[in-house]
Amino acid sequence: MSTVLETEELTALRAAVSALGKRHAGPGTPRDFDRAGLWSEAAKLGYLGVNLPAQYGGGGGGIVELSLVLEELGAAGCPLLMMVVSPAICGTVISRFGTEAQKQQWLPGLADGSLTMAFGITEPDAGSNSHRITTTARRDKSTGDWLLTGRKVFISGVDIADATLIVGRTEDAKSGRLKPCLFIVPRDAPGFGRSQIDMELAAHEKQFELTLDDVRLPADALVGDEDAGLLQLFAGLNPERIMTAAFAIGMGRYALTKAIAYARTRQVWKEPIGSHQAIAHPLAQAHIELELARLMMQKAAALYDAGDDLGAGEAANMAKYAAAEACVKAVDQSVHTLGGNGLTREYGLASLITASRVARIAPVSREMILNFISHQSLGLPKSY
Structure with missing residues (x-):
């Protein structure tokens, strides 16, 4: 396609x-x-x-x-x-x-x-407010090492990752303010602990809460310039949004393919149920919305690859929003098309009811995307 x-x-x-x-x-x-x-x-x-x-x-x-x-x-x-x-x-x-x-x-x-590698940014008390991140890194003046302390939550795949790229904060010597920095933390680093979160979501990749208790890292564990701050952070977050859009579009297409095949062959009266507009039109709408979301995803990816970080930031958020909404709608309509069969393991759609919501929630909620678009793209005043 x-x-x-x-x-x-x-x-x-x-x-x-x-x-x-x-x-x-x-x-x-x-x-x-x-x-x-x-x-x-x-x-x-x-x-x-x-x-x-x-x-x-x-x-x-x-x-x-x-x-x-x-x-x-x-x-x-x-x-x-x-x-x-x-x-x-x-x-x-x-x-x-x-x-x-x-x-x-x-x-x-x-x-x-x-x-x-895994990636750790979300914290229990910070949520969508990255300015409240409390994981901090301080220098050991005697050795030049970094000491990293804090907590992270909902971090994917830490058990299968060789290291985790952790978002911490260091103190600006001039202003005294904390600024974001990125550190590579090996999985076996002393003081680096993890506990699995019991999730309803059925997925290969498990979710973890992390603890960093004075994790000692060499000076070269810092990625990039200590003073670059948000530039380096969003170099990773914009691709994350684009890839989340791809994840959602793929899921939506999978569900829709299953529903279309069922609607073509499932016969209750004289014709297959797909011949009825009440079945066919919602599936057609779901297909249209997935295709539109894909176009925005492709635009965001092209802007990012071209080095347009500002334009890519806006487009990546839009793509993630559009793809998540299209995915949820496609999954819901696909399950509904199959009726009771849509809830059976045989057809492989019921688990997607939960999974499709992930794209609405992570890595940033749709409400925060609407906040971003309203004040960054439309120039409206902030509400927070």
């Missing part, structure tokens, strides 16, 4: 990834596939690191290509949530702002799948 915006190379990539996903799709729900096997094969084919620089083993592409990969895998019923985190957020931040040593250490492994 290519678009007029895609080159022949992107169309070929879409077809190849779709075929890969269909080979790995499980017999029931999207959680039935072999995640480890798919991750390994996707890495060998160069899909996981398609956005990373070629000199470090990546494909030399960008978020345009990586979002396409995630969308098609999701549409096949094989969503890889850690693609949002490991190559998109962490790989992008390190490739843009990391030292040469950090790039050599992490990027080849992120590209070939042998290394995985």
Whole structure:
């Protein structure tokens, strides 16, 4: 399902990834596939690191290509949530702002799948207000090391990650204010603890609460310039929003495909139920809204890859919003189309009722996106 915006190379990539996903799709729900096997094969084919620089083993592409990969895998019923985190957020931040040593250490492994990174920003008491982040980093003046203390919550895949890119805050020597900084924390670092959160959401990737109790890190654990602050942070958050849109669009397409196939063959009266407008029109509307969301996602990815961080920020938020709403609607309508069968494990749709809400909530709520658009794009005064 290519678009007029895609080159022949992107169309070929879409077809190849779709075929890969269909080979790995499980017999029931999207959680039935072999995640480890798919991750390994996707890495060998160069899909996981398609956005990373070629000199470090990546494909030399960008978020345009990586979002396409995630969308098609999701549409096949094989969503890889850690693609949002490991190559998109962490790989992008390190490739843009990391030292040469950090790039050599992490990027080849992120590209070939042998290394995985998690990303930790959300905190129990901060929520959507990143200015309330209390995880702090202070210098040990005698050694030059960093000491990191704080808590994080709802952090994906920490148990399978070799390290976590943690958002902390350091004190500005001039103003005394705290500013955001990024640190690479190895999974076995002393004082770095994790506990799994009991989630209703059925997914391969588990969610964790993290504790950092004076975690000692070498000076070179800091990624980028200590004074860059928000620039480096949003270098990772904008790809995260774009990839979340891809995740949602793929999920919506998967659900819609199941519903369409059912509506074509399910016969109660004389004709298949898909011939009735009460069934057909809502599915058509869901398809339209998914396609519109994809166009905004492609725009956001293209702006980001072109280096337009300001334009990409606005478009990435819009894409994430549109994709989440389209996904929820597609899943709801798909389940409704199947009726009672939509709630059975056999058809693999019921679990998506919960999963589709993730895109509305994470990594930023739709309400916060509306706040952003209202005051950043429309120039309206802030309410907070």
